[in-house]
Amino acid sequence: MSDLVRIELRPLGRTITVPAGTRLRDCLFPFGVEFPCGGNGRCRRCRVRVLEGSLDVTGDEERILPANELEAGWRLACRSIVRTPVALEIAQWEAAILGDDTVFQFTPREGQGIAVDIGTTTLVAQLVDLATGEVRGVRSALNPQAIFGADVMSRVEYALTVEGRQRLTAGIRVAVGKLISKLHAEPGLAEVTLAGNSVMHHLFCGIDVEPLSHYPFQPVEDGEQRFTAAELGWAALGNTRVRFLGCLGGFVGSDILAGIFATGLSRADELCGLIDLGTNGEMVFGTRERLVCASTAAGPAFEGGRISMGMRAATGAIAAVTAGSNGLVCEVLGGGQPRGLCGSGLVDAVAHLLDRGVILTSGRLAGGLKTTLLAEPVSLLQADIRELQLAKGAIAAGIQILLERLDATVADVKQLYLAGAFGNYINRSSARRIGLLPFPEELIQSAGNTSLLGAKMALFETCDSGEVTSLTEHVSLAADPEFQDKYVEGMRFPSCEEFSDS
Numbered sequence: 001m002s003d004l005v006r007i008e009l010r011p012l013g014r015t016i017t018v019p020a021g022t023r024l025r026d027c028l029f030p031f032g033v034e035f036p037c038g039g040n041g042r043c044r045r046c047r048v049r050v051l052e053g054s055l056d057v058t059g060d061e062e063r064i065l066p067a068n069e070l071e072a073g074w075r076l077a078c079r080s081i082v083r084t085p086v087a088l089e090i091a092q093w094e095a096a097i098l099g100d101d102t103v104f105q106f107t108p109r110e111g112q113g114i115a116v117d118i119g120t121t122t123l124v125a126q127l128v129d130l131a132t133g134e135v136r137g138v139r140s141a142l143n144p145q146a147i148f149g150a151d152v153m154s155r156v157e158y159a160l161t162v163e164g165r166q167r168l169t170a171g172i173r174v175a176v177g178k179l180i181s182k183l184h185a186e187p188g189l190a191e192v193t194l195a196g197n198s199v200m201h202h203l204f205c206g207i208d209v210e211p212l213s214h215y216p217f218q219p220v221e222d223g224e225q226r227f228t229a230a231e232l233g234w235a236a237l238g239n240t241r242v243r244f245l246g247c248l249g250g251f252v253g254s255d256i257l258a259g260i261f262a263t264g265l266s267r268a269d270e271l272c273g274l275i276d277l278g279t280n281g282e283m284v285f286g287t288r289e290r291l292v293c294a295s296t297a298a299g300p301a302f303e304g305g306r307i308s309m310g311m312r313a314a315t316g317a318i319a320a321v322t323a324g325s326n327g328l329v330c331e332v333l334g335g336g337q338p339r340g341l342c343g344s345g346l347v348d349a350v351a352h353l354l355d356r357g358v359i360l361t362s363g364r365l366a367g368g369l370k371t372t373l374l375a376e377p378v379s380l381l382q383a384d385i386r387e388l389q390l391a392k393g394a395i396a397a398g399i400q401i402l403l404e405r406l407d408a409t410v411a412d413v414k415q416l417y418l419a420g421a422f423g424n425y426i427n428r429s430s431a432r433r434i435g436l437l438p439f440p441e442e443l444i445q446s447a448g449n450t451s452l453l454g455a456k457m458a459l460f461e462t463c464d465s466g467e468v469t470s471l472t473e474h475v476s477l478a479a480d481p482e483f484q485d486k487y488v489e490g491m492r493f494p495s496c497e498e499f500s501d502s
């Protein structure tokens with residue numbers, strides 16, 4: 001039997017004991033250390049610092065981490081193996097988990113049901129009384145697949161081998177099963193409905209994701225999938241019906257289908273839209289007559305990824321920036337000195353720096369600067385602004401192409417719903433200022449976890465997936481000859497004049 005070693009986690013104040021020779025990757029994820037590139041040594045965001053004891057430096061770390069960081073004790077958790085007791089400083093993050101308590105109309109039915117939102121990062125399940133619509137319980141958890149990468153493409157890459165796919169499928173089924181058993185362990189549950197993006201849908205259902213790894217990114221099988229609980233290994237629930245709602249095409253999954261239920265887009269008389277801003281931006285616009293949807297690879301900037309001092313919205317992150325009389329005022333989550341900048345802070349900072357002429361409409365820092373300080377020690381680099389431009393350009397191009405398909409313009413949109421956690425926290429005025437969401441502020445509404453709400457509504461017979469699917473056309477942006485031009489055009493920031501005129 002191997003020796004046990006203690007790992008003290010600071011500032012968390014927890015100590016864990018693991019067998020000597022354990023990879024940090026295998027034991028730190030539950031404590032909030034993330035592995036955005038799936039442990040491939042590309043992102044450096046799994047860094048931990050050795051405060052006491054030692055961790056051997058690997059060749060990869062020598063290549064990836066600067067000498068002064070190695071000297072200061074920084075290591076990559078995805079590369080490190082613990083052999084002797086250590087105390088580690090970990091950058092802990094907590095995923096924002098959105099529940100839902102929206103009241104909606106439904107036709108009562110007997111029994112109880114469970115709705116689950118399978119997000120790339122988090123899982124949320126609600127137990128619903130189908131006779132009253134009342135939510136009887138909520139459970140949430142991190143998606144265990146996140147250890148293999150933060151974004152959907154890392155998961156797809158990992159799942160290209162049969163073993164990888166089976167591991168991701170088994171892991172997510174077990175995790176959802178545990179959530180469900182905490183809510184309702186007995187047989188007699190009427191139904192479970194699940195919603196998630198296309199990759200979550202495929203991985204949960206055990207469908208090959210290879211077609212999603214390359215152009216034209218068209219899944220072979222993306223319709224609604226039905227199981228019994230027993231087939232998924234949830235033996236206690238016996239033959240309870242489990243439905244994973246169908247996708248709308250490409251990377252537009254059933255999270256958006258559920259979002260259409262939740263926002264009533266398919267019954268709207270006037271033009272409305274729903275956007276889920278993330279690494280993969282998904283969007284749908286239309287009315288009861290016709291809906292068009294698309295997804296666009298926005299990159300990780302909205303989640304603080306590929307930003308020099310970027311981080312998730314966790315303690316120490318600059319999450320909001322306002323204009324003060326003596327310069328910018330940065331709001332740090334949890335107070336204290338900032339450690340980095342999350343997506344909402346990035347959007348705010350760029351909006352204010354545009355107003356002050358520090359950033360030009362081209363995205364260049366004025367005066368040829370390469371960096372500008374936000375709050376010690378957090379600076380914004382020229383390259384960071386470029387990352388945000390790439391993300392916003394992709395979203396802007398998607399919006400424009402979808403509206404053109406509907407023979408409409410931004411001015412015709414009467415309501416825009418923002419789904420998900422980032423949509424909840426982003427400052428609408430800043431989003432408008434940088435040209436990310438070119439709609440009047442009063443028309444932009446944070447809609448919360450529309451995937452969960454829609455999955456809940458789908459427990460009742462009143463929601464017809466088939467009707468929405470037949471109304472919705474999936475647009476492949478990659479195949480649109482104008483996408484590239486619109487993308488480049490969308491990267492530019494509006495000038496002060498253009499912004500005040502809009």
Ligand code: FES
Binds near residue numbers: 035046
């Ligand atoms: S470098 Fe990306 S997870 Fe370790």
